[in-house]
Amino acid sequence: MANVSFTNVRKSFGDFTALESLDLEIHDGEFVALLGPSGCGKSTTLRMLAGLEFPTSGDISIGGRVVNDLAPGKRDIAMVFQSYALYPHMTVGENIAYPLKKRGLKKPERDEAVRRAAELLQLEPLLNRKPKQLSGGQQQRVALGRALVREPRVFLLDEPLSNLDAKLRSYMRAELIELHRRLGKTMVYVTHDQLEAMTMADRIVVMHGGRVQQFDTPDAVYNRPANRFVAGFIGTPPMNQIEGTVQGATFVVNSHRQPIKREAFAASLVDGPAVMGVRPEFVGIHDSGDGLPATVRLAENTGHETIVTLELPDGARIMSRVEAGRKLSVGQPVILRFDPAGIHLFEATENGARLNLDIPVAATLSQSA
């Protein structure tokens, strides 16, 4: 068993608090992505799990054993670094064999393990080269080889694809998913790229400002964001957030009254200011009729859809996603109608919690199943 748990972990550097009270329960064999903007604490979390940083307080355990005081090499983990961190003076083969050498394996055993790893990653012809003579993608594969050669309990990956070009990156994403399926090992993956997190992870930890904002499946993070930060971070373009007022069974914005079902929301939704969240695909653009008046500011045709930027009379901007080829001209007045199935309501505070009843809001932070 190689489940990983963080219990009440805090980390500060001098006066700066990088992480406040982190609780995570990662299951054995799970692929978990730590996702967030830079400075959110995701790398610190990973480095603490690796043993390269020490928590200020709290416990980190791997497979039920607290590892706080265990040296990195004794934690039975392997890590792939953003810079790959290949040893420049060693050949590819020596790089991959290094962790085995450090564990006291004999040369024939090492050679056999290196040969297997090289075969898996198609590195056989490169074993005698030095890292400098390899392309970025090849270096990446060597780093992976060095990580998986000694079959650790947990893999840690720190933005491993960020130095690759777009085409190679999407190829390596598929490779990593396949690798995880084949090895069935616990993987913790740090990234700031939501596409990587959404496509690869079983569950995503969305982090911001040293706190976990939501820990859930990609589907839940997208469709049921726990708060305004997650709503505004996940999705390209992200969820629209429109400020307005709740009045009985309506949400009022710029004198437009959007009907809402009060029973679908938590009891904490009271009349007064609130924020309505709507994904761009639930914003319909119409020429006339009932709805929120707006002006077209920009229409970007990507080929299979058109992303439209609209401006409300009060200057707020709303994004909409419509079919490709839809004819819209800049400055054109339109009427927006929101699909009731796609309406979320948030508290009006800066990072207000979501108030829809489909999942208990309070449970999102500590959800573990």
Added chain:
Amino acid sequence: MKSKMLRPLILNLVTWSLVLLISFPLLWMIVTSLKPQTELFRIPPTWVPETVTFEHYWRLLTETPFLTFFRNSVVLATSTTIFVVGLGTLGAYSLVRFRFRGRETLAMLVLFTYLLPSVVLIIPLYLMMVNLGISNTLFSLILAHTTFALPYALWLLRSFMEGIPDDLENAALVDGASRLGAFKDVIFPQLLPGIISTALFTFILSWNEYLYALVLVNSESVAPLTTGVMTMLISAFNIEWSLLMAASVMMSVPLIVVFAFLQSYLTSGFGAGGVKG
């Protein structure tokens, strides 16, 4: 067309005249050491010795304590280099890798001691050696040379060390190495060019040092080449030019050999010092 031919010609001319100018004393030293005594002060001087003789070299090696001085110098420069590179490497490692209070201040303070003129430090150092009971020994000279070579070595090695990414060491730690193991397997091979050029600087500095040797050591049995040869061959009434030149040639040989082999490392050391030190 004409200027295209002229440019390299002028460049070559300037370069070679500079080379000649700089190397003339060296050439003259070699020529003088090979001339017999009778030819030494002839006017006009002979550019190439009429008779080549090795008698001065022979006399130095057999009739004088030259070999003792030479051995002292080798022991002195080698020990100093080992001390300085060993301490400097560990010091630079901790200055770069560990975060502790006063780290920058400490580094600046070390540099500051390097800026002090060495003359200022000689008397206090001499008194300390006397109190420690090690005055007039080769060991005291090794310690003294270490004190003035270490600050510069520390800064040089620090700038080399800063060029090694943290992740390399972290990767080794995760791969199962201890801190010392990571240093040996990963940091040290990366640092080797820096260590070699620092060792060269230190060796040359110690080999050529005169002032400390003159003050701290005054018996023939422990004097290094610089002071030993001088006091032996230069007196108030007479300078043994032929012997002096022969001694100078033999003193330069180790440096020239070392230079020839490790030249490329030395220039990379100049680069690192220039950019960051």
